[in-house]
Amino acid sequence: MTDLILANEPMIRMGFFIGVLLAMGLWEAAAPRRVREIPRLVRWTNNLAIVVIDTLLVRVAFPVVAVGLALIAQERGWGLFNVFEVPSCAAFVVSLLALDLAIYLQHVMFHAVPAFWRLHRLHHADLEFDVTTGLRFHPVEILLSMAIKLAVVLALGPPAVAVLVFEVLLNATAMFNHSNVRIPAGFDRMLRLIVVTPDMHRVHHSIHPSETNSNFGFNSPWWDRLLGTYRAQPRDGHDGMTIGIEQFRTHRELWLDRMLVQPLRGPASGYPINREGDDGL
Numbered sequence: 001m002t003d004l005i006l007a008n009e010p011m012i013r014m015g016f017f018i019g020v021l022l023a024m025g026l027w028e029a030a031a032p033r034r035v036r037e038i039p040r041l042v043r044w045t046n047n048l049a050i051v052v053i054d055t056l057l058v059r060v061a062f063p064v065v066a067v068g069l070a071l072i073a074q075e076r077g078w079g080l081f082n083v084f085e086v087p088s089c090a091a092f093v094v095s096l097l098a099l100d101l102a103i104y105l106q107h108v109m110f111h112a113v114p115a116f117w118r119l120h121r122l123h124h125a126d127l128e129f130d131v132t133t134g135l136r137f138h139p140v141e142i143l144l145s146m147a148i149k150l151a152v153v154l155a156l157g158p159p160a161v162a163v164l165v166f167e168v169l170l171n172a173t174a175m176f177n178h179s180n181v182r183i184p185a186g187f188d189r190m191l192r193l194i195v196v197t198p199d200m201h202r203v204h205h206s207i208h209p210s211e212t213n214s215n216f217g218f219n220s221p222w223w224d225r226l227l228g229t230y231r232a233q234p235r236d237g238h239d240g241m242t243i244g245i246e247q248f249r250t251h252r253e254l255w256l257d258r259m260l261v262q263p264l265r266g267p268a269s270g271y272p273i274n275r276e277g278d279d280g281l
Helices: 002-007 009-030 040-061 066-076 088-112 114-124 131-135 139-156 160-177 185-191 198-205 222-227 256-264
Strands: none
Touching: 009 131, 009 160, 040 131, 040 139, 040 256, 066 139, 066 160, 088 114, 088 139, 088 160, 088 222, 114 139, 114 256, 131 160, 160 198
């Protein structure tokens, strides 16, 4: 069964991607959290276009991606779990947690280093917050993120099926927690104990630097709580908060050509952590 799952990795990932994207899009239409002010045609076409570019570049730049490298590491005995005998269930769970922690730390790094923030701010410069915001990343950031992920896989030697499950979960939860969907407050409080909810992650997309530099988790909420970067609610409330950053606030900046050259334009501003202008966590 495991071999069959791994052999069909691309189809599995594509199936989950399309399914979650459609499901969240329908949920947004049925029960939106915030009023939409920008036509979907403008944002969705450009945000989805950058996903296509990101995917093609990763396939061109890397002869093997995370799941494939995990299989190679297993065959050649590379990585921690391929050197030491660990029960398969424990290796699976620890691999999921370790990969999730790595993504959290990578996210913090992209907020802390001005050069990396120039790349990552494309994600934050979206003027609205919906399912496609969770897919809007600069191609160079995606390539760096894949390189970091491959390094973690090489060092850890996780089971290939754990890597596949993590990749699917990360993609699905990123679309879920960026969605403009209304969840009852009581249910949200319980849900965010085990997964990052849209209301939790929306705080991270606030225009205020202290809120932008909080709630870094994409998948699980535990790292933010354990490492002191958790913020429960935005100061201006979810309906009144301003989404985005202080730069790139015209609708023209939502077009693909402007998104691709955005890292080269303007200063890094006051958003990088511990830089002048950050109003602190």
